[in-house]
Amino acid sequence: xxxxxxxxxxxxxxxxxxxxxxxxxxxxxxxxxxxxxxxxxxxxxxxxxxxxxxxxxxxxxxxxxxxxxxxxxxxxxxxxxxxxxx
Amino acid sequence: xxxxxxxxxxxxxxxxxxxxxxxxxxxxxxxxxxxxxxxxxxxxxxxxxxxxxxxxxxxxxxxxxxxxxxxxxxxxxxxxxxxxxxxxxxxxxxxxxxxxxxxxxxxxxxxxxxxxxxxxxxxxxxxxxxxxxxxxxxxxxxxxxxxxxxxxxxxxxxxxxxxxxxxxxxxxxxxxxxxxxxxxxxxxxxxxxxxxxxxxxxxxxxxxxxxxxxxxxxxxxxxxxxxxxxxxxxxxxxxxxxxxxxxxxxxxxxxxxxxxxxxxxxxxxxxxxxxxxxxxxxxxxxxxxxxxxxxxxxxxxxxxxxxxxxxxxxxxxxxxxxxxxxxxxxxxxxxxxxxxxxxxxxxxxxxxxxxxxxxxxxxxxxxxxxxxxxxxxxxxxxxxxxxxxxxxxxxxxxxxxxxxxxxxxxxxxxxxxxxxxxxxxxxxxxxxxxxxxxxxxxxxxxxxxxxxxxxxxxxxxxxxxxxxxxxxxxxxxxxxxxxxxxxxxxxxxxxxxxxxxxxxxxxxxxxxxxxxxxxxxxxxxxxxxxxxxxxxxxxxxxxxxxxxxxxxxxxxxxxxxxxxxxxxxxxxxxxxxxxxxxxxxxxxxxxxxxxxxxxxxxxxxxxxxxxxxxxxxxxxxxxxxxxxxxxxxxx
Amino acid sequence: xxxxxxxxxxxxxxxxxxxxxxxxxxxxxxxxxxxxxxxxxxxxxxxxxxxxxxxxxxxxxxxxxxxxxxxxxxxxxxxxxxxxxxxxxxxxxxxxxxxxxxxxxxxxxxxxxxxxxxxxxxxxxxxxxxxxxxxxxxxxxxxxxxxxxxxxxxxxxxxxxxxxx
Numbered sequence: 001x002x003x004x005x006x007x008x009x010x011x012x013x014x015x016x017x018x019x020x021x022x023x024x025x026x027x028x029x030x031x032x033x034x035x036x037x038x039x040x041x042x043x044x045x046x047x048x049x050x051x052x053x054x055x056x057x058x059x060x061x062x063x064x065x066x067x068x069x070x071x072x073x074x075x076x077x078x079x080x081x082x083x084x085x086x
Numbered sequence: 087x088x089x090x091x092x093x094x095x096x097x098x099x100x101x102x103x104x105x106x107x108x109x110x111x112x113x114x115x116x117x118x119x120x121x122x123x124x125x126x127x128x129x130x131x132x133x134x135x136x137x138x139x140x141x142x143x144x145x146x147x148x149x150x151x152x153x154x155x156x157x158x159x160x161x162x163x164x165x166x167x168x169x170x171x172x173x174x175x176x177x178x179x180x181x182x183x184x185x186x187x188x189x190x191x192x193x194x195x196x197x198x199x200x201x202x203x204x205x206x207x208x209x210x211x212x213x214x215x216x217x218x219x220x221x222x223x224x225x226x227x228x229x230x231x232x233x234x235x236x237x238x239x240x241x242x243x244x245x246x247x248x249x250x251x252x253x254x255x256x257x258x259x260x261x262x263x264x265x266x267x268x269x270x271x272x273x274x275x276x277x278x279x280x281x282x283x284x285x286x287x288x289x290x291x292x293x294x295x296x297x298x299x300x301x302x303x304x305x306x307x308x309x310x311x312x313x314x315x316x317x318x319x320x321x322x323x324x325x326x327x328x329x330x331x332x333x334x335x336x337x338x339x340x341x342x343x344x345x346x347x348x349x350x351x352x353x354x355x356x357x358x359x360x361x362x363x364x365x366x367x368x369x370x371x372x373x374x375x376x377x378x379x380x381x382x383x384x385x386x387x388x389x390x391x392x393x394x395x396x397x398x399x400x401x402x403x404x405x406x407x408x409x410x411x412x413x414x415x416x417x418x419x420x421x422x423x424x425x426x427x428x429x430x431x432x433x434x435x436x437x438x439x440x441x442x443x444x445x446x447x448x449x450x451x452x453x454x455x456x457x458x459x460x461x462x463x464x465x466x467x468x469x470x471x472x473x474x475x476x477x478x479x480x481x482x483x484x485x486x487x488x489x490x491x492x493x494x495x496x497x498x499x500x501x502x503x504x505x506x507x508x509x510x511x512x513x514x515x516x517x518x519x520x521x522x523x524x525x526x527x528x529x530x531x532x533x534x535x536x537x538x539x540x541x542x543x544x545x546x547x548x549x550x551x552x553x554x555x556x557x558x559x560x561x562x563x564x565x566x567x568x569x570x571x572x573x574x575x576x577x578x579x580x581x582x583x584x585x586x587x588x589x590x591x592x593x594x595x596x597x598x599x600x601x602x603x604x605x606x607x608x609x610x611x612x613x614x615x616x617x618x619x620x621x622x623x624x625x626x627x628x629x630x631x632x633x634x635x636x637x638x639x640x641x642x643x644x645x646x647x648x649x650x651x652x653x654x655x656x657x658x659x660x661x662x663x664x665x666x667x668x669x670x671x672x673x674x675x676x677x678x679x680x681x682x683x684x685x686x687x688x689x690x691x692x693x694x695x696x697x698x699x700x701x702x703x704x705x706x707x708x709x710x711x712x713x714x715x716x717x718x719x720x721x
Numbered sequence: 722x723x724x725x726x727x728x729x730x731x732x733x734x735x736x737x738x739x740x741x742x743x744x745x746x747x748x749x750x751x752x753x754x755x756x757x758x759x760x761x762x763x764x765x766x767x768x769x770x771x772x773x774x775x776x777x778x779x780x781x782x783x784x785x786x787x788x789x790x791x792x793x794x795x796x797x798x799x800x801x802x803x804x805x806x807x808x809x810x811x812x813x814x815x816x817x818x819x820x821x822x823x824x825x826x827x828x829x830x831x832x833x834x835x836x837x838x839x840x841x842x843x844x845x846x847x848x849x850x851x852x853x854x855x856x857x858x859x860x861x862x863x864x865x866x867x868x869x870x871x872x873x874x875x876x877x878x879x880x881x882x883x884x885x886x
Binding site: 088153154155182185189228231232241264265291292293294295296299302303306307310314366367368369370371372373374375377381393395 | 731734735736737738741742745746748749750751752753754755762764765766767769826827842845846847848849
Binding site: 009010011012013014015017018020024026027029048050053055056059061062063064065067070071073074077078081 | 312315316317320321324325329332333335336337351352354357358359546547552555556559602606607608609610612613670671672673675676
């Protein structure tokens with residue numbers, strides 16, 4: 001019904017699952033929580049390292065990769081995948 | 087009430103102007119904005135007309151909720167047959183033009199014919215006047231607006247205008263309003279230019295009656311909170327759309343050096359946070375609390391001290407990733423120039439990058455470029471080419487014709503390197519690792535485009551139950567859905583769902599950043615049903631709104647088919663299939679799109695739409711949507 | 722203690738939602754010309770300034786009104802119009818130094834901010850916090866803190882710059 005306002009819409013109910021303070025690692029997609037104010041953060045699950053920007057003191061986001069670290073990790077991983085593929 | 091705004095038919099050849107009310111029955115079928123424009127377009131444009139000839143028709147409109155309490159209800163829509171693609175031309179922009187047009191009494195303008203000499207329209211409180219534009223012809227987007235305001239003596243006048251690029255019929259020229267609200271893609275600026283119509287000035291003091299004011303206020307507040315509390319909105323409100331770069335370039339989803347690489351490495355100056363150093367504050371469109379647009383002053387060089395707004399994510403691609411540049415300044419200046427020329431920056435950057443690849447491969451030589459060293463990474467060459475395209479000088483004149491026409495003129499196999507769908511360049515995103523996004527650009531009605539159907543939240547790795555909730559309303563769906571953006575499974579439904587969602591939001595006149603585009607928890611059909619009722623009194627269920635959107639999208643399909651579209655044009659260029667990605671996180675290296683799987687996805691996407699294997703709507707589909715007797719010429 | 726609208730134009734994003742909610746609240750319509758608040762814009766410079774009634778202590782509108790239709794509300798401290806007395810002569814509009822008195826040409830009456838009777842909607846909807854409804858005594862305190870913050874920020878930058886030399 002157009003007029004009904006009491007019950008949550010689908011999106012309102014989904015919004016309750018938001019998690020400010022965490023972000024997903026952009027390599028392994030695990031949800032991680034960097035320490036407050038950290039400028040870089042190494043993912044404890046996959047070791048990829050990210051440069052972090054803080055939208056607010058409690059809201060971090062990934063600005064970009066730590067280029068040298070991740071390039072090396074990616075090269076190793078791709079080598080391994082290719083070996084495994086054979 | 088909110089539905090008493092009129093439609094005006096303006097014939098620039100004869101000077102005749104006619105206004106009519108818009109019947110509620112038509113409203114219920116197409117709402118307004120893009121939806122009703124698509125109906126009008128199918129009814130008023132004769133098949134096969136020259137897009138730059140007097141028989142093409144320009145449509146300017148406001149969404150049905152524009153100017154009401156519907157959170158960011160600011161959107162202007164402009165349509166016509168595209169001078170770039172020859173198919174649907176359609177563009178949507180923010181700012182303050184559409185609300186002002188509604189306060190001036192109008193929702194839809196149908197502009198026919200061609201004025202003998204340059205003119206502009208002056209629309210105020212129900213009156214429409216065709217005025218001489220000799221004082222503004224040749225002026226930039228920013229200058230034009232100032233001159234009109236001075237001429238008419240009211241600083242609150244809102245103006246939709248074309249820049250020099252539109253006058254020169256650059257086939258991807260924009261319509262613009264204020265500093266940087268751009269109606270880009272598909273060359274609607276060239277369409278107005280071909281009619282000798284420089285601008286439309288509006289000012290109104292007429293009431294838009296809100297059907298249920300107290301409830302509308304309460305509910306709008308609720309929706310605003312839902313929007314602004316989302317992480318994506320907070321991020322956008324802080325650093326604007328360039329924030330997207332953080333996720334896409336980091337993973338390797340950005341098209342670099344035309345299509346040679348998929349990541350711009352060591353480009354820290356291109357990041358949102360680097361651009362932010364030059365930002366003096368954020369601004370927003372009418373009624374919007376997200377305020378995603380940055381205000382900046384160019385810090386150095388020939389344009390030092392100039393004020394502009396943006397740059398958006400697209401500018402990072404157009405003036406950095408694609409031409410392989412790494413300078414913040416190039417992005418700031420490139421954005422400014424395309425704003426004042428009134429030219430689609432995405433198309434501009436893409437074509438410059440293409441020309442750079444042709445130059446490096448020897449297909450274009452110094453003779454073609456008049457000595458300009460068109461190498462990747464040459465910032466000065468990028469800026470110089472923007473000027474040349476807008477002014478149609480030398481190679482710029484060729485590129486101004488759009489990719490396909492330019493490739494024909496240049497020859498020598500140049501088309502092999504052009505990244506386009508239906509003759510329109512792609513955003514700087516690299517969709518080789520993301521089949522859902524690839525399907526979206528392949529099938530989008532106005533050509534390669536990310537704003538027609540892109541399931542951007544597919545990149546967020548959302549849990550399957552969350553996806554299921556989002557994609558099972560307002561119509562049931564129990565097919566596959568996967569969290570992995572590299573998969574092909576279930577993606578056709580997602581593309582179909584977003585396509586319908588974006589069509590709906592464009593009918594309503596609400597910004598896409600206030601729906602399920604960049605954020606997974608933002609309002610859509612259920613919220614719109616309530617907003618529509620409280621503001622206009624129209625009682626439509628979420629499913630009713632979905633049906634309107636589906637109907638409108640089918641009108642677009644019918645238009646394209648009538649203009650000769652075939653299934654072959656819902657397809658990607660070969661490089662997507664043949665050249666694997668080389669950079670980025672391990673999970674997306676070595677990726678191509680699989681031809682067979684894409685074909686299957688397209689089949690499935692057509693099925694969701696109720697179209698046959700050629701992409702033609704089944705008779706049952708058009709009957710079900712009540713468009714089987716189009717053109718019906720009811721308006 | 723009477724409250725006032727505290728406006729910080731540096732925070733204003735220029736979206737004009739305040740104008741919209743004001744006209745809907747008071748007139749049931751969307752129409753910024755009937756709003757009691759107005760965003761004055763220098764669009765080409767990105768400058769936006771919300772303008773509304775300052776509820777002046779020595780209110781010129783009150784003084785100039787020939788029929789004494791304008792008075793101060795004891796409770797809220799607002800300057801208000803008694804529409805039963807007002808003759809619509811617009812002297813108050815002529816004299817207001819802020820242009821905060823407006824004439825609604827549709828309703829044919831003078832309009833001005835009434836604090837929405839104690840819960841100003843412009844404040845409620847402005848998430849940028851460019852307009853706040855605060856105790857009159859708080860205005861200077863808030864501004865002092867903001868200015869001091871800027872000042873110490875500069876001092877810290879200078880100190881850091883010296884330290885790195």
